[in-house]
Amino acid sequence: MTQNTIDERIASSKTSIFKVVFPNTTNHYNTLFGGTAMHMMDEVAFITGTRFCRKSIVTISSSQIDFNKPIPADSIVELIGEVVEIGNTSMKVKVQVFRENMFDDMRDKCIEGLFTFVSVDENKKPVKIID
Amino acid sequence: MTQNTIDERIASSKTSIFKVVFPNTTNHYNTLFGGTAMHMMDEVAFITGTRFCRKSIVTISSSQIDFNKPIPADSIVELIGEVVEIGNTSMKVKVQVFRENMFDDMRDKCIEGLFTFVSVDENKKPVKIID
Amino acid sequence: MTQNTIDERIASSKTSIFKVVFPNTTNHYNTLFGGTAMHMMDEVAFITGTRFCRKSIVTISSSQIDFNKPIPADSIVELIGEVVEIGNTSMKVKVQVFRENMFDDMRDKCIEGLFTFVSVDENKKPVKIID
Amino acid sequence: MTQNTIDERIASSKTSIFKVVFPNTTNHYNTLFGGTAMHMMDEVAFITGTRFCRKSIVTISSSQIDFNKPIPADSIVELIGEVVEIGNTSMKVKVQVFRENMFDDMRDKCIEGLFTFVSVDENKKPVKIID
Amino acid sequence: MTQNTIDERIASSKTSIFKVVFPNTTNHYNTLFGGTAMHMMDEVAFITGTRFCRKSIVTISSSQIDFNKPIPADSIVELIGEVVEIGNTSMKVKVQVFRENMFDDMRDKCIEGLFTFVSVDENKKPVKIID
Amino acid sequence: MTQNTIDERIASSKTSIFKVVFPNTTNHYNTLFGGTAMHMMDEVAFITGTRFCRKSIVTISSSQIDFNKPIPADSIVELIGEVVEIGNTSMKVKVQVFRENMFDDMRDKCIEGLFTFVSVDENKKPVKIID
Numbered sequence: 001m002t003q004n005t006i007d008e009r010i011a012s013s014k015t016s017i018f019k020v021v022f023p024n025t026t027n028h029y030n031t032l033f034g035g036t037a038m039h040m041m042d043e044v045a046f047i048t049g050t051r052f053c054r055k056s057i058v059t060i061s062s063s064q065i066d067f068n069k070p071i072p073a074d075s076i077v078e079l080i081g082e083v084v085e086i087g088n089t090s091m092k093v094k095v096q097v098f099r100e101n102m103f104d105d106m107r108d109k110c111i112e113g114l115f116t117f118v119s120v121d122e123n124k125k126p127v128k129i130i131d
Numbered sequence: 132m133t134q135n136t137i138d139e140r141i142a143s144s145k146t147s148i149f150k151v152v153f154p155n156t157t158n159h160y161n162t163l164f165g166g167t168a169m170h171m172m173d174e175v176a177f178i179t180g181t182r183f184c185r186k187s188i189v190t191i192s193s194s195q196i197d198f199n200k201p202i203p204a205d206s207i208v209e210l211i212g213e214v215v216e217i218g219n220t221s222m223k224v225k226v227q228v229f230r231e232n233m234f235d236d237m238r239d240k241c242i243e244g245l246f247t248f249v250s251v252d253e254n255k256k257p258v259k260i261i262d
Numbered sequence: 263m264t265q266n267t268i269d270e271r272i273a274s275s276k277t278s279i280f281k282v283v284f285p286n287t288t289n290h291y292n293t294l295f296g297g298t299a300m301h302m303m304d305e306v307a308f309i310t311g312t313r314f315c316r317k318s319i320v321t322i323s324s325s326q327i328d329f330n331k332p333i334p335a336d337s338i339v340e341l342i343g344e345v346v347e348i349g350n351t352s353m354k355v356k357v358q359v360f361r362e363n364m365f366d367d368m369r370d371k372c373i374e375g376l377f378t379f380v381s382v383d384e385n386k387k388p389v390k391i392i393d
Numbered sequence: 394m395t396q397n398t399i400d401e402r403i404a405s406s407k408t409s410i411f412k413v414v415f416p417n418t419t420n421h422y423n424t425l426f427g428g429t430a431m432h433m434m435d436e437v438a439f440i441t442g443t444r445f446c447r448k449s450i451v452t453i454s455s456s457q458i459d460f461n462k463p464i465p466a467d468s469i470v471e472l473i474g475e476v477v478e479i480g481n482t483s484m485k486v487k488v489q490v491f492r493e494n495m496f497d498d499m500r501d502k503c504i505e506g507l508f509t510f511v512s513v514d515e516n517k518k519p520v521k522i523i524d
Numbered sequence: 525m526t527q528n529t530i531d532e533r534i535a536s537s538k539t540s541i542f543k544v545v546f547p548n549t550t551n552h553y554n555t556l557f558g559g560t561a562m563h564m565m566d567e568v569a570f571i572t573g574t575r576f577c578r579k580s581i582v583t584i585s586s587s588q589i590d591f592n593k594p595i596p597a598d599s600i601v602e603l604i605g606e607v608v609e610i611g612n613t614s615m616k617v618k619v620q621v622f623r624e625n626m627f628d629d630m631r632d633k634c635i636e637g638l639f640t641f642v643s644v645d646e647n648k649k650p651v652k653i654i655d
Numbered sequence: 656m657t658q659n660t661i662d663e664r665i666a667s668s669k670t671s672i673f674k675v676v677f678p679n680t681t682n683h684y685n686t687l688f689g690g691t692a693m694h695m696m697d698e699v700a701f702i703t704g705t706r707f708c709r710k711s712i713v714t715i716s717s718s719q720i721d722f723n724k725p726i727p728a729d730s731i732v733e734l735i736g737e738v739v740e741i742g743n744t745s746m747k748v749k750v751q752v753f754r755e756n757m758f759d760d761m762r763d764k765c766i767e768g769l770f771t772f773v774s775v776d777e778n779k780k781p782v783k784i785i786d
Binding site: 159162166171172173177187188192194197198199246 | 289301308320
Binding site for chain 6: 542570
């Protein structure tokens with residue numbers, strides 16, 4: 001695969017998920033649970049990685065993740081996944097989380113994390129990300 | 132608001148949600164339940180409409196929706212919402228659903244629907260979509 | 263199958279689902295999401311249709327659905343499905359949604375929709391609704 | 394309230410819920426979890442009791458419940474709740490669970506249980522079931 | 525199996541689950557639904573029983589369960605399951621539910637129930653709990 | 656607070672959650688999703704931290720987490736949270752995840768992570784973990 005084709009696959013596998021933060025996913029401080037955010041981040045990373053290589057993949061590592069900007073209930077969040085590094089049988093997907101207020105145009109980035117995946121065959125053996 | 136501003140808001144409020152179709156959301160025919168698809172379509176339409184006008188909105192109508200191309204488990208779907216008509220206190224959001232195979236590059240459009248929303252104030256009175 | 267038998271099957275396949283509308287299924291206007299209602303309507307229609315023909319069925323179309331009477335949190339809703347039209351390999355199921363206040367005897371009809379299903383065999387080929 | 398009125402309220406508060414037993418609610422033996430059945434039984438009992446007295450009620454007791462007939466995945470179940478005893482501040486609701494095969498006309502009763510509720514005011518004090 | 529080994533298995537299969545009672549699992553009285561508690565109790569009993577005998581088991585009976593101490597939202601509950609009786613092909617698991625306030629050290633027992641399980645083979649025939 | 660009291664609180668706030676890994680929480684490789692594991696780990700860490708300080712807390716950071724031992728469907732997992740470091744307004748909770756086979760006595764540790772929390776008052780200002 002040429003670098004051009006890889007760049008095209010990276011662009012076309014960029015994946016976005018919008019969600020409303022409902023009160024039933026928030027803690028007493030009325031902000032999104034860290035674990036809920038991590039769950040959504042792995043989900044978008046998984047879809048991004050699958051769409052890049054079109055193979056079975058499994059998460060083998062998540063980076064340190066900081067939650068310095070709390071996301072209050074009644075925010076809208078957008079999670080964006082993008083492949084940023086391609087190894088032999090593994091790849092890294094960066095996930096950025098943006099929050100928007102529901103009722104005005106405020107938008108800023110609040111979380112970022114890296115997820116590492118390996119691609120595997122039916123016998124659970126690692127296989128090449130790119131054939 | 133000028134038509135330019137409106138066009139910009141339409142573009143920036145375009146909203147995408149990717150999901151994996153897991154076996155536990157499918158029927159005996161092993162395809163996505165119509166009701167599950169409708170639920171997701173209303174969700175993306177709601178976020179699109181909210182992001183366009185940044186006001187409280189409620190669904191008042193969904194168009195006829197045809198499900199002629201079944202979506203099997205282990206597909207990835209993308210739902211894209213876009214504002215297509217703006218009235219005084221209501222607007223229409225078109226939702227298109229695309230499906231992709233998980234393990235090859237097939238992608239096609241399989242469902243389309245229109246959702247109509249009105250914007251309301253705290254006293255549940257309709258208010259202008261655009262001030 | 264005689265018309266009598268068909269009428270009996272229509273009567274015995276009439277299907278009812280009661281649900282409490284909890285606050286976590288409602289929007290900012292504090293009323294049931296349209297998408298949640300559509301999901302429940304397809305579910306009761308699916309059970310109704312399956313109980314009528316006792317075959318594998320898939321939704322192929324939902325009619326336009328109007329949500330002119332909002333359903334607030336702390337309502338009880340009843341969804342009633344009934345087969346209203348029988349074709350060769352397809353049938354139509356009408357779904358009516360009634361809401362009741364939890365704490366007084368008010369009850370009225372608030373939504374109505376039509377869902378069309380086809381019956382299919384294991385090879386995903388349409389088969390006769392009635393043998 | 395006359396006995397007639399009470400009998401009418403018992404009849405009109407009789408409540409039915411149909412559900413499909415999907416594989417993701419079943420155990421290794423591929424039958425419905427007891428706890429899932431109990432959850433649904435309390436839900437239908439709660440709606441039945443609320444519809445009878447139109448007051449806030451809380452479960453204070455469930456009877457012994459036997460699960461001698463396993464309910465396999467791909468059954469349709471109907472839960473029927475009915476008020477069977479009315480005390481001063483409490484009442485008993487009987488719940489019967491019937492199962493049907495999805496693809497033939499078999500239907501039989503498989504579970505039965507009694508749920509006791511008290512009605513309470515905003516200060517959590519028991520109040521009369523019938524004024 | 526000696527009584528010693530059995531006692532050790534009973535001790536090592538004792539199973540604990542902590543949960544936060546969130547507002548979306550509570551009724552109007554703002555306390556945990558009885559049915560939600562029963563669901564969680566069967567779940568911890570099922571894990572306890574499985575960990576004791578390491579076989580496929582199914583719930584065949586739950587005892588009468590009393591809910592005399594309501595569990596308000598924003599409690600933390602601990603469910604503890606323990607095998608208390610071992611028959612030939614069945615066993616009884618006692619489940620105790622403790623509640624704690626989130627923001628002070630109050631803790632007391634609020635619910636107790638008995639769940640009976642049988643162990644079964646792939647052909648759904650009862651098999652010995654202990655070989 | 657003396658070191659003794661702190662040690663006692665650490666011991667009594669140690670928190671355990673058992674879960675069955677059902678097929679509907681696993682990927683194509685039939686192992687638990689990384690994101691699902693992270694969600695459960697944050698949950699047990701949150702309960703552990705709350706039970707230690709009995710104050711409102713929010714996750715501000717998760718450490719790198721490695722998933723080198725996949726957890727297949729039909730495992731039982733135990734998550735154990737324990738406070739391991741106490742700062743002025745923050746604390747670290749270590750979470751260990753053990754997996755057991757359902758049908759034999761195999762048990763080993765498969766994931767470990769650190770979650771950092773701060774305690775906050777109603778005005779969202781950090782407050783002392785220990786008064």
